[in-house]
Amino acid sequence: MTIDEYLLRLENNLLTGSARWVADFTESFRHYKIEDTVWDMVVRGHMRGKGLFLSRLFAYLSLPNYQVACFVYTRELGDSDLRRMARHLLGYMKGEELDWCWLVLPREGPFSSRLQVALEKIDYRELGIALVNISSREIFTNPSYVGRRLRDHVKCFR
Amino acid sequence: MKTIAPLHIGNLIKSLAIALIILSLAWSTISFLITGDILIIPAVLLLNLVLAVGLGYFYYRWRYHSVLAYNGQGFRLQRGRKLTIGQWADFYQVSLVHLGYGNLAVRLYKVEGDNTLDIPTTDLKLDASALRFELMDLVKGTPPPPPPKKPKA
Numbered sequence: 001m002t003i004d005e006y007l008l009r010l011e012n013n014l015l016t017g018s019a020r021w022v023a024d025f026t027e028s029f030r031h032y033k034i035e036d037t038v039w040d041m042v043v044r045g046h047m048r049g050k051g052l053f054l055s056r057l058f059a060y061l062s063l064p065n066y067q068v069a070c071f072v073y074t075r076e077l078g079d080s081d082l083r084r085m086a087r088h089l090l091g092y093m094k095g096e097e098l099d100w101c102w103l104v105l106p107r108e109g110p111f112s113s114r115l116q117v118a119l120e121k122i123d124y125r126e127l128g129i130a131l132v133n134i135s136s137r138e139i140f141t142n143p144s145y146v147g148r149r150l151r152d153h154v155k156c157f158r
Numbered sequence: 159m160k161t162i163a164p165l166h167i168g169n170l171i172k173s174l175a176i177a178l179i180i181l182s183l184a185w186s187t188i189s190f191l192i193t194g195d196i197l198i199i200p201a202v203l204l205l206n207l208v209l210a211v212g213l214g215y216f217y218y219r220w221r222y223h224s225v226l227a228y229n230g231q232g233f234r235l236q237r238g239r240k241l242t243i244g245q246w247a248d249f250y251q252v253s254l255v256h257l258g259y260g261n262l263a264v265r266l267y268k269v270e271g272d273n274t275l276d277i278p279t280t281d282l283k284l285d286a287s288a289l290r291f292e293l294m295d296l297v298k299g300t301p302p303p304p305p306p307k308k309p310k311a
Contacts (some may be wrong), residue, residue, distance in 0.1 A: 008287060011287070015254070015256040015262070016256060016260060016262075024254070026254050026255060028253060028254040028255075030291075030294065031294070
């Protein structure tokens with residue numbers, strides 16, 4: 001599987017697949033530029049689903065309307081780049097009033113052990129990060145709750 | 159110009175069902191008002207069905223039928239009775255949108271104003287992702303709008 005094929009599957013999974021159990025991801029942008037970073041994919045959404053009659057009423061009464069997003073970046077990253085990117089994203093989230101975010105970093109090959117150690121130390125509760133090795137189908141996530149939930153939804157290799 | 163104008167069976171069936179329900183309700187009301195009872199006559203049911211096919215098809219053309227024609231410069235999108243004609247240079251960004259119930263669309267962002275335009279790819283029976291990439295290439299040269307000016311203090 002190539003990176004492009006994985007991105008298509010991930011996008012499909014976010015918009016119409018299993019990720020809809022977590023949030024209603026509605027809009028996907030490719031090659032989306034934010035300041036000086038070009039993201040391969042940015043998917044925006046919210047947590048209050050629409051539905052019909054009863055499900056809409058239930059969602060309105062019981063679910064918080066959190067604004068959420070999923071960012072995907074496929075270029076090479078070092079451990080310091082990862083920390084910088086996480087801080088950059090947190091700043092962007094504040095500006096855009098996003099309540100939580102996923103950051104997915106897929107690549108065809110293994111990640112360095114330094115990057116994995118750096119990932120384990122990133123514990124912002126509103127940010128989930130996943131390193132996805134498409135070749136071996138290994139997934140590493142940061143220890144926050146949002147990060148642990150991300151694992152099931154980036155596992156779209158088939 | 160490349161033209162796409164498929165017949166969307168799902169929307170057509172929905173239109174026929176709406177027409178049949180309205181006709182059946184109308185017949186039930188009329189027969190109840192005249193005779194005090196809801197009459198079930200096979201010939202009337204058959205007539206309702208025939209009328210529903212005609213009315214449903216008309217409603218489908220009026221409300222749902224989508225036609226997209228485009229080339230390298232611009233496009234012509236018809237959704238029911240609403241016609242939109244535009245140039246790719248009027249737009250600067252393209253996204254893929256899930257409208258709900260599995261319906262996907264390609265959204266175009268206009269340079270002027272906060273307007274967007276949705277191309278209903280599911281109704282047009284198009285591959286939403288492929289069309290999105292094709293349109294991204296067509297609007298590539300358009301610069302994004304300038305940021306809004308801050309109001310004077």
